[in-house]
Amino acid sequence: MEAFADLLEQLYFTPGNNAKAALIIDYLRHTPDPDRGWAIAAMADTLRFDFFKRNAVKQLMLERTDPVLFELSYDYVGEMSETVAHLWPARETTSAIALPGLGEIVDQFSQAKRTEVKPLLEGYLDIMTASQRWALIKLGTRGLRIGISARSMKQILARFGDTAVEEIEALWHGVNPPYTELLAWLEGRSNKPDISDQVTFHPVMLSHPIDEQELAKLTPSDWQIEYKYDGIRVQLVCTKNGKALFSRTGDDISHAFPDLLDTIEEHCVLDGELLVMHGDRVDTFNQLQQRLNKKKPTRKLMESLPAGLMVYDVLSIDDESYHSQPLKERRCRLSRFVQDSASERLHLSAVLEVKTQDQLDTQYRQASNDKAVEGLMLKRLDSHYIPGRPKGQWYKWKREPKLADAVIMYAQRGHGKRSSFYSDFTFGAWEGDTLLPIGKAYSGFTDEELKKLDNWVRRNTVGRFGPVREVEKSLVIEVAFDAAHPSNRHKSGIALRFPRFHRIRWDKPAAEADTLDTVKKLVEA
Amino acid sequence: MHPQEWVSVEEAGLYCRPADIYIDPMLPVNTAIVTHGHADHARSGHNTVYATPQTLAIMTTRYGEEMAITTHELAYRQSVQLGSADDPVIMTLYPAGHIMGSSQVLFEYRGSRLVVSGDYKRRPDPTCPPFEVVPCDVFITEATFGLPVFTHPPIAAEIDKLITSLKVFPHRCHLVGAYALGKCQRVILALRQAGYTKPVYLHGALIRLCNLYQEHGVDLGELIAVNDVEDRSSLAGEVVIAPPSALVDRWSRAFPDVRTVMASGWMQIRARARQKQVELPLIISDHCDWPELIQTISEVQPNEVWVTHGREDALVHQATKMGFKAKALSLLGYEDDEETG
Numbered sequence: 001m002e003a004f005a006d007l008l009e010q011l012y013f014t015p016g017n018n019a020k021a022a023l024i025i026d027y028l029r030h031t032p033d034p035d036r037g038w039a040i041a042a043m044a045d046t047l048r049f050d051f052f053k054r055n056a057v058k059q060l061m062l063e064r065t066d067p068v069l070f071e072l073s074y075d076y077v078g079e080m081s082e083t084v085a086h087l088w089p090a091r092e093t094t095s096a097i098a099l100p101g102l103g104e105i106v107d108q109f110s111q112a113k114r115t116e117v118k119p120l121l122e123g124y125l126d127i128m129t130a131s132q133r134w135a136l137i138k139l140g141t142r143g144l145r146i147g148i149s150a151r152s153m154k155q156i157l158a159r160f161g162d163t164a165v166e167e168i169e170a171l172w173h174g175v176n177p178p179y180t181e182l183l184a185w186l187e188g189r190s191n192k193p194d195i196s197d198q199v200t201f202h203p204v205m206l207s208h209p210i211d212e213q214e215l216a217k218l219t220p221s222d223w224q225i226e227y228k229y230d231g232i233r234v235q236l237v238c239t240k241n242g243k244a245l246f247s248r249t250g251d252d253i254s255h256a257f258p259d260l261l262d263t264i265e266e267h268c269v270l271d272g273e274l275l276v277m278h279g280d281r282v283d284t285f286n287q288l289q290q291r292l293n294k295k296k297p298t299r300k301l302m303e304s305l306p307a308g309l310m311v312y313d314v315l316s317i318d319d320e321s322y323h324s325q326p327l328k329e330r331r332c333r334l335s336r337f338v339q340d341s342a343s344e345r346l347h348l349s350a351v352l353e354v355k356t357q358d359q360l361d362t363q364y365r366q367a368s369n370d371k372a373v374e375g376l377m378l379k380r381l382d383s384h385y386i387p388g389r390p391k392g393q394w395y396k397w398k399r400e401p402k403l404a405d406a407v408i409m410y411a412q413r414g415h416g417k418r419s420s421f422y423s424d425f426t427f428g429a430w431e432g433d434t435l436l437p438i439g440k441a442y443s444g445f446t447d448e449e450l451k452k453l454d455n456w457v458r459r460n461t462v463g464r465f466g467p468v469r470e471v472e473k474s475l476v477i478e479v480a481f482d483a484a485h486p487s488n489r490h491k492s493g494i495a496l497r498f499p500r501f502h503r504i505r506w507d508k509p510a511a512e513a514d515t516l517d518t519v520k521k522l523v524e525a
Numbered sequence: 526m527h528p529q530e531w532v533s534v535e536e537a538g539l540y541c542r543p544a545d546i547y548i549d550p551m552l553p554v555n556t557a558i559v560t561h562g563h564a565d566h567a568r569s570g571h572n573t574v575y576a577t578p579q580t581l582a583i584m585t586t587r588y589g590e591e592m593a594i595t596t597h598e599l600a601y602r603q604s605v606q607l608g609s610a611d612d613p614v615i616m617t618l619y620p621a622g623h624i625m626g627s628s629q630v631l632f633e634y635r636g637s638r639l640v641v642s643g644d645y646k647r648r649p650d651p652t653c654p655p656f657e658v659v660p661c662d663v664f665i666t667e668a669t670f671g672l673p674v675f676t677h678p679p680i681a682a683e684i685d686k687l688i689t690s691l692k693v694f695p696h697r698c699h700l701v702g703a704y705a706l707g708k709c710q711r712v713i714l715a716l717r718q719a720g721y722t723k724p725v726y727l728h729g730a731l732i733r734l735c736n737l738y739q740e741h742g743v744d745l746g747e748l749i750a751v752n753d754v755e756d757r758s759s760l761a762g763e764v765v766i767a768p769p770s771a772l773v774d775r776w777s778r779a780f781p782d783v784r785t786v787m788a789s790g791w792m793q794i795r796a797r798a799r800q801k802q803v804e805l806p807l808i809i810s811d812h813c814d815w816p817e818l819i820q821t822i823s824e825v826q827p828n829e830v831w832v833t834h835g836r837e838d839a840l841v842h843q844a845t846k847m848g849f850k851a852k853a854l855s856l857l858g859y860e861d862d863e864e865t866g
Contacts, residue, residue: 013795013798013805013806014804015804066842066843066846068839068842069672069673069839069842069843072672072836072838072839073672073673073674076674076794076836077674077794077796078796079796082674082795082796083674086673086674086675086676086793087673087674418796419794419796419797419800420794420796420797
């Protein structure tokens, strides 16, 4: 555990992916199984369970500290693990007590009965140093945030084993922590792990947002143009050993969508957009959200909001892989597959007729007015299916955001990188001479603007409610958002989709911000 | 008479009415008492300034001879009478232990005693006499690190991290961000105490103040201005000290494989360190940490505690819990930020 805590601490402060990779590889070389495998799982976010809940940590802390001081500290530090690391009473003696290995700690927490978790955690926090406490809490609540993504972890493993990252990608979802077999293979001590009989997720191909330059030099006839649907990206896998629906990041969400999965019989791996669909009609994202929130949907819900899959790509059918065929070929195969399929829940994403730049512009404008889509997808007809986000192959062209002028009402401190800065803002629109909150925004400003905003909040606080500061109703921001929906949960009656700062209007008087009625006109039926 | 009757917060800062004197004013005023030389407390342009001889020397070094029309040197524990002769205010300075020349101010008026502690710390500092406990009715304390998450480790342990890093990365230039006044000199002294005898390289903005410290008998060892180094690649494996603002400046780009180090109390919060792109944070502060703030309040045993710049809420809560009457005093304009932490 000491080595793992040291590694986290070093990774946290080390900038640059190369230096981080070197630290991790050094750790992998010098740490035994299964400890190093669990460390990989922690960093790649493949640990399947929380050791303990954040709330348990908080309760233990509150047994040892004044609640007001705890809240103020947490509010300032912006992160539970670090707050507790500093606030936990230090041990009297300074001699270090040896901690068990990471693997043993994982075992202890995974086998602990509900009532045993807290005493176990307490025992460790008591004998640990502040930075070890920080590491244990981050590990146990699965919130590492040390600048290592699952993707970079795979690249690091490829470097460690002197192999291609595609090899790791292909195996990744078929192997499990603590990755003993995988590591043995990477070290040349055994054969490649066999995952052929598993229902696994295959990493997906992602797109880049398009910019004006790329748009200008694009020849429409080389591209396949489709709608960008407003649902969630999923992968449907069906093999002789079972079937599953995975999210874009590989989470298994099969349990929430049995109505879709039950209709699939053919062996395949398909890429598409999960939507609520009434026959051919696509429903809004808001409706899909009702389904996403339900782990076990009722029959009634599945009947009123049926799940459908708008398929746009194919990775394999039966035993044949299509990764290295051009999109044009894949599309032909996919089209036949959907036609032949018995499932009525599978729909083929339409290819739009675009031969010229003008037609492309027209399609974009139409897509921007269509409620069910959020723009266009542009894919090179000769693109292979490459996991990750390869350059120049696929683009998304999202429709222009909607804008409104709103007044900042409340501010709260941020977390992580923005710890101790006021960076989370609630803003409102006018109804008569009162402001009603219409949303919260955390992004869209530069670091420079963040500093100015933080300073502004400190100087214009008129009230405090725990960590929330109420501010003078005088600062107007131009808010950008993707869509507005009616909502019963908010007093204002509307909810905004992905609101963010577009511009800060330091100059604009608050009285001239938009009224609620104006914002409501942007609501989509 | 209760100090709240004769001390108030005005636009320029804290004001003692019967003495007609401002404490660390932020705007030019007629008469000022300056507790210490940090730029957010000591400004130029006042008519008359009272301060310790060291603080006046710092102000002159920073702002030139013209920094005030009249100056009055006040040694520690030497009293001066202000206001009208038949209703006087007695003002006395006491050591604050913050930086060279730093002082607390005691005001005595109509039978009551008010202490403005300025910025202060309780850790040993070879460049100034230690903070002195001055009994009083009202004690005004800072709260820069007024949260229980702040406990500063011993400076020797932090400097040890730097020495270790120099051994582990012998080819990297260790660029240390440290405030020009106080922090910089303390870091150099701690390096010397840890047995580091090589020259320490300085950013131009630090040189005059280091010279001033040396003139006041603080031995900082061999110092070299970076500007005098012709071949910047020779700075590999050396310690270069610069103001925090220069850490990510163009100035340091020519240095070989820079390892960014920062000496500040704020470095305790990891995210703050990372926001500044610091690779090696050193928790070294010229302010009190939380246990020292509490220790000080219980040793001073005032009737009332007034809390200024920093995290007032927590310290007011704590002082109230300890049985003191406490309130926050909003003094805007003092940097509770990284520079002087």
